[in-house]
Amino acid sequence: MEFKDAFGLFNYWIVIVLMMTGLYIVVSRGNLVKKIVGLNIFQTSVFLLYISMGKVTGGTAPILTGKPEVFSNPLPHVLILTAIVVGIATTALGLALVVRIKNAYNSIEEDEIQKLDLAAENEVDEPGARP
Amino acid sequence: MESVINMALLVFLAGTAFAILRRTTLFSVVMLSGVFSLVSAALLVHLDAVDVAFTEAAVGAGVSTVLMLSTLALTARHEAPGTRSRAIPLIVVFLTGLALVYGTLDMPRFGDPSAPVHQHVAPRYISATAHEIGMPNIVTAVLASYRGFDTLGEVTVIFTAGIAVLLLLAGTIREPTTATKITAMEHHLVLRVVTKVLIGPILLFALYVQFHGDYGPGGGFQAGVIFAAAFIIYALVFGLETAGNALPGRAVRILLALGVLIYSGTGVVSFFFNKNFLDYSVLGATAQAGQHIGIILVEFGVGMTVAAVMVSTFYAFAGQNPPIGDEEW
Amino acid sequence: MIALLVEAASWTFLLLGAFLVLVGALGLVRMPDFYTRLHPAGITDSLGADFILTGLVLQAGFSLVTVKLFLIGAFLFFTSPTSTHAIANAALVAGLKPRHAVVPPRPPEKATQDEEAR
Known part of the structure; x- marks a missing residue:
């Protein structure tokens, strides 16, 4: 592989690094807020992947100025523009869930929540615990 | 010159992402995620996606940060030290990343005007917008x-x-x-x-x-x-x-x-x-x-x-x- | 001739702005504690940004872009000192003490004056 080839793939590689960082945060960290931040990083990396694919060398922003010009691909822009706002709406939903979990369990650490859940299950399962 | 800016911003992004990974104070995690959004907005401008950059700057650095801060105020400010094993996630993530990098080798190079994405649908939008819709x-x-x-x-x-x-x-x-x-x-x-x-x-x-x-x-x-x-x-x-x-x-x-x-x-x-x-x-x-x-x-x-x-x-x-x-x- | 002068002035402003931003960034890394770091941070987004904007205005000439650049400048003029103030204030309220603070021994009569002023 030539150097120029690797140069042309640099964007995608960084996108993959970001994607994997996001995934790693989601998988390895127990804190729910941090998980949501990790998901946001993952999400942004997907946005960058799309927009990088839409870029044309020497192109400009897809706004017609009357002169003949080369434009970058407007289609990824449209998809990602809406995805960002949908992303914040779903992030807000996730954060609302975190707030409710905090109210219910008094913790936002996944491990502690699982422990509490397990304890509650054992209580119910114990024979004769309840009539 | 352009590609230098592009690469510098990408490296900034990766650095910010690693910083987010390392910090355990949730307050600074949230602030860094705001920084992350802002840098990615700058990158999007560079990639000609001005509309998207605009949205990302307003959403990511503005509203998103405020919502996360209010969540922090309602929940916790610090991340508990992790007890679980870090090795398995690391291996999984590393292997997935390698597979994805292998996949990119077949992708068209960055900025290539003859890439498949630019051959279909998009040219029609670009050529027809002027007379069908009539807005720039x-x-x-x-x-x-x-x-x-x-x-x-x-x-x-x-x-x-x-x-x-x-x-x-x-x-x-x-x-x-x-x-x-x-x-x-x-x-x-x-x-x-x-x-x-x-x-x-x-x-x-x-x-x-x-x-x-x-x-x-x-x-x-x-x-x-x-x-x-x-x-x-x-x-x-x-x-x-x-x-x-x-x-x-x-x-x-x-x-x-x-x-x-x-x-x-x-x-x-x-x-x-x-x-x-x-x-x-x-x-x-x-x-x-x-x-x-x-x-x-x-x-x-x-x-x-x-x-x-x-x-x-x-x-x-x-x-x-x-x-x-x-x-x- | 005029064009050349404008070009030169524009580049002077741009380079000066870039220099100030660089100084600000360096200061942010080098300064010892939070409050002193606010100073370089303030340089970056007030003076540095304003110089760069001035340089860009000279590049753009008389057009709509110039008006927009002025508006950005005006917005920054209000927001960046305010945000610096808000950050410093928040840190003070949260109880962060300057690390290398040297509290000068106050003459007693001045202290009482301060008390009265309150």
Whole structure:
């Protein structure tokens, strides 16, 4: 592989690094807020992947100025523009869930929540615990 | 030169992501995620996606950070030290990353004009927008007209998410009557004065973005977020009650639904003229004028719903019990 | 001739702005504690940004872009000192003490004057 080839793939590689960082945060960290931040990083990396694919060398922003010009691909822009706002709406939903979990369990650490859940299950399962 | 800027910004992004990974103070994690959004917005400008960059800057660095901070105030400020094994996730992530890198080797090189993505659909949008829609911003034309149905779906998702947040948090919102009036930032004289000076221009700018979206970067999505930002900053500095007097939560919830209704209503109108759903060409004297009217209406609906979702989400978070103190922000 | 002068002035402003931003960034890394770091941070987004904007205005000439650049400048003029103030204020309220603070021994009569002023 030539150097120029690797140069042309640099964007995608960084996108993959970001994607994997996001995934790693989601998988390895127990804190729910941090998980949501990790998901946001993952999400942004997907946005960058799309927009990088839409870029044309020497192109400009897809706004017609009357002169003949080369434009970058407007289609990824449209998809990602809406995805960002949908992303914040779903992030807000996730954060609302975190707030409710905090109210219910008094913790936002996944491990502690699982422990509490397990304890509650054992209580119910114990024979004769309840009539 | 261009590729140097591109690479530098990408490296910044990766660095910020690693910093987010390493920090355990959630406050700095949230702040870094704001930085991450801002840097990615700069990168998006560089990649010619001005509309997207605009949205990312307004959403990621603005509203998203505020929502996360309010969540932190309601939950916890620090991440508990992890007890679980880090090795397995690391291996999984590393292998997945390698597989993805292997996959990129077959991808067209960055900026290649002959890449498959640029051969189909997009050239038609670029060449036909001028005479079919007649507005300079191709992104707006595709968003509101060519792919109007798609966007309607997205707006509905935002609407649904907004409703879900309200449902989740409504039970624990404190009663506005019994609440001890939060003093908000009343002692922050400088903030109050500057906020008063700035809110007018912010709202004006939102209107500009809303209605200039046909000609330059902008449109309903961005304008909605900027509108919401103006109300959120007002609520932050002057207190939730004062903001509630200016824009009652009830009114926001009506606007929330009204925006989607305006969008789909615009689509339904074309049924009466024997046209397809969301075919705006019948709305005006000529097909082009009809497109213009349709796009303005639809963008207005989008802006309304987005602003209402953001504001009502913020109200729901900020109105939680126990009240979020002034220093928490 | 005029064009050349404008060009030169524009580049002077741009380079000066870039230099100040660089100094700000360096200061942010080098300064010992939070409050001193605010100074370089303030340089970056007030003076540095304003110089760069001035340089860009000279590049753009008389057009709509110039108006927009002025508006950005005006917005920054209000927001950046305010945000610096808000950050410093928040840190003070949260109880962060300057690390290398040297509290000068106050003459007693001045202290009482201060008390009275309150």
